Amino acid sequence: MSTYNTHFINITQLHLTTGIRTTEFESEDRQQLNLIILGFGLLKFLIHLFTLEGYGLHADELYYIELSRHLSWGYLDISPFVTWISWISEILFGNATFSFRVLPCLFSSATVIATGYITKLLGGKRLAVIIACSALICSPSFLATSYLLQPAVFDQFFWTLLILAVIAYQQHKKTSWLYLAALALGIGMLNKYSILLLAASILLAILIITPASIGRHVKKLSGPVLLCVFIILPNLIWQFFHGLPILHYTASVGKNNFEIDLWDYLLQLFFFHGASVAIWTAGLIYLWFERKDLEQLKYWTITFLIVTISLTFLKGKLYYGLGIFPLLFAAGGHCWAQMLTRKSISMNIFFIGMIYFFALLSLPIVIPIFSVETCRAYSRKMIALTDFSRPLRYEDGSQGGIPQFFADMTGWQELTSRVNSIANTQISENKKGIYILTNNYAIAGALKFYGKPGIPKVISPDNSFLLYSPDQLNMRTIIYLSKDSPQMVDRLAKNVKLLGKLSTENSHINGLYIYRLIIPSLAMKQKYVMDRIKFYPDYGKKINLFQNISSSGSSSFLTN
Structure with missing residues (x-):
């Protein structure tokens, strides 16, 4: 064999060996990155796991739990997904407070994992993933909404999954990613219709940046669109045959919402993420100015602006748009990683450590780790030191001693115990002919959940409870729970007797008369x-197309 051939073979072997080693290193890097992402998902779950009992069930949780006893494809004021999760949770884990919060925590962990993979799709490596996932985990807004049985936590996941699928499709052009986007959008609508705002904002952003690109993908969209319609169709049918109550409810909420203070809204937007604001703002800027895949990345800056402006003018609450922030954390993580790569390891540790440090300071007012009394004292101390009291402002404009969502977890068992006692000791009539009436869905939910066997039937004209309450008041005796004064209630019956009044500081039931x-x-x-x-104008026109199923244990979700 000639010297030339030997030299050629050696070079070839060297290239092959180098290629194999490079592939091995890349494989190891991918595995390490996957483990890091999964590790942050586990960390997110563990942060909430040991505080799930907290102060008790939230007002909204009690409402959703009761609706899960009437499983349906639709309700007057909410999409059905959260009630299905409640139903599954009770079957799997029982009916303790902890039981209803396990699945929401798993979904919040999945949101962190999806954020890690978005970071990876944007080109981020280990440091970028660590920063992005840490920013999401440490955001007070996400900490406060990640463990409750509410549509918000599922909404955040489906928004993030939809964004992940769209970015992956932009990069790989595989139709399978469009089907994943369709699943996220369809199931997301079964959880909360607001995900339509995200989808519409993405489409509008694409039309603004590259309108011609829509036509190139129309053929690929037909299948995913049909899948999305198939998923949401039963809910649309339910809405149609019940007079589209969600439209009336949405209009009613818009009228009743307090006027939005633009400055206050922007203040929340920036500061309710704590130190993570440095990550998402960097991400927003990065998505606009990064030259690689310029047009594709600019979509997302415009999408964020459309979502934020729309929610501002629609008087939406801050958490309605939280699902867009995992993308910004991912982009911000990638941006900061590029800036910190040239810095020392100690500087990187300090930067990430500061994110966690400020999260620890906010922890007592977003997760129930202390007693109510300690939380109240901590809140007073924080206000004294920072002169920032916005987290303690309630929806009605009043100022509380603890955050409102904490207050909405307290007092329910006290209320139920008091009503049980009154029903047993002060009313001698046959309880089958007595009804408990309240105009508050949370109070009705609490009495249904915590009430002992034999408690009078609870009815309410509020929200979807009216579907399971009588059309008219034909009963003789009513236990009436209201914050209306005795002077106002005196005209409501031939004989009115005040049986008690509840006084529980910073509780939903404070000042409630019985x-x-x-x-x-x-x-x-x-x-x-x-x-x-007022709540449901078409309630007398209901069409009994579906049958209730929860009481019979049927597997069908169709109901009246």
Whole structure:
């Protein structure tokens, strides 16, 4: 063999060996990155795991749990997904507070994992993933909404999954990613219709940046669109045959919402993420100015602006748009990683450590790690040191001693115990003929959940409870729970007796009166009917197309 051939073979072997080693290194890097991402998902779950009992079930959780006893493809005011999760949770884990919060925590962990993979798709390596996932985990807004049985935590996941699927499709052009996007959008709508705002914002952003690109992908979209329609169709049918109540509810909420203070909204937008604001703002700027895949990345800056401006003018709450922030954390993580790569390891550790440090400071007012009394004292101390009291401002404009979502977890068992005691000791009639009436869905949910066997039937004209309450008040005796004064209630029955008043500081039930009404007056009956009509004008026109299933244990979700 000639010297030339030997030299050629050696070079070839060297290239092959180098290629194999490079592939091995890349494989090892991918595995390490996957482990890091999964590790952050586990960390997110563990942060909440040991505080799931907290102060008790939240007002909204009690409502969703009760609705899960009437499983349906739709409700007057919410999409059904959260009630399905409640139903599954109770079957798998029981009916303790902890039980209803395990699955929400798993979804919040999945959101962290999806954020890690978005970072990876944007070109981020180990440091970028660490920064992005840490920013999401340490954001007070996400900490506060990641463990409750509420649509918000699932909404954040489906928004993030939809964004992940769209970015992956932009890079790989595989139709399978469009089907994943369709799943995220379809199931996301079964959880909360607001995900349509994200989808519409993405499409509008693409039309603004590259309108011609839509036509190139129309053929690929037909299958995913059909899948999305198939998923949401049963809910749309339910809405149609019940008079589209979600439209009335949305309009009603828009009218009743307090005026949005633009400065206050922007203040929340920037500061309710704590130190993570440095990550998402960097991500927003990076998506606009990064030259690689310039047009594709600019979509997302415009998408964020459309979502934020829309929510501002629609008087939406801050958490309605939280699902867009994992993308910004991912982009921000990649941006900061590029800037910190040239810095020392100690500087990187300090930077990431500061994110966690500020998260620890906010922890007592976003996760129930202390007693209510300690939380109240901590909140006072924080206000004294920072002169920042916005986290303690309630929806009605008042100032509380603890955050409102904490207050909405307290007092429910006290309320139920008091009503049980009154029903057993102060009312001698046959309880089958007695009803408990309240105009508050949270109070109704609490009495349903915590009430002992034998408690009078609870009815309410509020929200979807009216579907499972009588059309009219034809009963003789009512235990009436209201914050209306005795002077206002005195005209509502032939005989009105005040049985008690609850005083629980910073609780949803503080100032609640307990009345006994005997022979409700015409005014009371009219008030009850008008409350029902006000919330659901078409309630008398319901079409009994579906049958209730939760009481019979049927596997079908279709219901009245």
